[in-house]
Amino acid sequence: MPGLVTLGETMAVLGSPRPGPLRHAPHLELSIGGAESNVAIGVRRLGHPAAWIGRVGADEFGALVLERLRAEQVEVSGALVDPDAPTGLLVKEQRTPDVTRVQYYRTGSAGSRLCPADVDAAAAVITGAGVLHITGITPLLSPSAAGAVARAVELAVAAQVPVSLDVNHRAALGGAELLRERLAPLLPHLSHLFGGEEELLLLADATDEPSAVARLGGPELVVKRGARGASVYPADGGPELHRAAVPVRALDPVGAGDAFVAGYLTALLDGAPVAERLRLACLTGAFAVTVPNDWSGQPTRDELGLLDAEAGTTLR
Numbered sequence: 001m002p003g004l005v006t007l008g009e010t011m012a013v014l015g016s017p018r019p020g021p022l023r024h025a026p027h028l029e030l031s032i033g034g035a036e037s038n039v040a041i042g043v044r045r046l047g048h049p050a051a052w053i054g055r056v057g058a059d060e061f062g063a064l065v066l067e068r069l070r071a072e073q074v075e076v077s078g079a080l081v082d083p084d085a086p087t088g089l090l091v092k093e094q095r096t097p098d099v100t101r102v103q104y105y106r107t108g109s110a111g112s113r114l115c116p117a118d119v120d121a122a123a124a125v126i127t128g129a130g131v132l133h134i135t136g137i138t139p140l141l142s143p144s145a146a147g148a149v150a151r152a153v154e155l156a157v158a159a160q161v162p163v164s165l166d167v168n169h170r171a172a173l174g175g176a177e178l179l180r181e182r183l184a185p186l187l188p189h190l191s192h193l194f195g196g197e198e199e200l201l202l203l204a205d206a207t208d209e210p211s212a213v214a215r216l217g218g219p220e221l222v223v224k225r226g227a228r229g230a231s232v233y234p235a236d237g238g239p240e241l242h243r244a245a246v247p248v249r250a251l252d253p254v255g256a257g258d259a260f261v262a263g264y265l266t267a268l269l270d271g272a273p274v275a276e277r278l279r280l281a282c283l284t285g286a287f288a289v290t291v292p293n294d295w296s297g298q299p300t301r302d303e304l305g306l307l308d309a310e311a312g313t314t315l316r
């Protein structure tokens with residue numbers, strides 16, 4: 001059964017469990033995170049095969065990344081252990097209950113040394129997939145990582161595998177100009193483009209949404225609007241669809257976008273129409289914000305009804 005394949009950097013994550021300046025945190029919790037592998041985990045939990053391609057260092061953090069992904073049954077046959085660079089690290093500070101600060105330690109990391117030859121070595125995983133998912137993070141990591149993404153897209157397009165991209169602009173990795181420069185060659189090959197309102201404007205170099213949609217025109221465009229839900233502008237120019245967010249008690253917004261994309265692409269792999277893709281995406285996005293971790297709150301299929309339960313429900 002063809003599933004999802006994705007590539008990018010997955011890092012070790014150190015997060016403070018309580019609000020406050022990091023220097024006063026008595027201890028940090030160790031986990032992993034990476035926008036692309038978060039999506040792979042979400043799709044896998046919902047029942048489709050998912051594979052991740054990337055590099056980790058020959059260190060404990062790298063072992064943790066691979067161990068966690070394997071535990072989530074994400075296929076890592078296309079993952080490489082790089083003996084010459086460390087696994088990247090992300091430190092997540094809950095500065096106030098409502099503001100999260102993220103610090104990257106990923107310059108020169110193993111993940112940023114991903115290159116086209118790594119992708120060629122995993123070509124069969126890409127050409128046999130039902131969808132290739134990429135993000136705007138990987139092309140900003142390094143020129144070789146940008147080349148790896150371009151190569152993956154080339155292989156997918158040649159094999160008629162649809163390509164989905166989530167802009168995921170991380171300002172710490174580069175400004176709007178670099179984002180546009182590195183993503184522009186990919187845009188004509190996309191079947192689905194996801195982004196937040198602001199980052200889509202940045203990418204299109206536009207000032208309002210209709211002009212952004214016109215400039216980015218081509219792929220199915222999915223706009224993520226946080227607690228206000230999401231919209232889809234179909235590729236065939238058909239009427240746009242809007243859906244409100246599922247009301248939940250939000251604890252941590254980080255990772256919502258990845259869970260949303262996981263839901264959307266799962267429904268795509270199910271062969272579901274656009275309205276159902278959007279419904280499932282809003283549901284899985286809502287699950288993610290209920291848990292203070294980038295990916296662990298993502299649901300399995302049989303958990304999808306849980307958000308309908310009343311507060312205080314105990315299931316026995």
Ligand code: ADP
Nearest residue numbers: 224225226227229230245250256257282285286
């Ligand atoms: P990103 O993480 O990429 O910035 P968003 O924050 O827009 O993405 O979240 C993606 C989707 O997750 C939203 O479109 C929405 O459907 C859902 N979502 C996000 N925040 C909430 C929230 N507070 N309550 C319910 N659903 C949410």
Ligand code: KDG
Nearest residue numbers: 033034035137254255258294
């Ligand atoms: O989308 C959530 C991500 O921000 C996180 O898991 C780590 O890939 C990541 C990044 O670059 O911030």
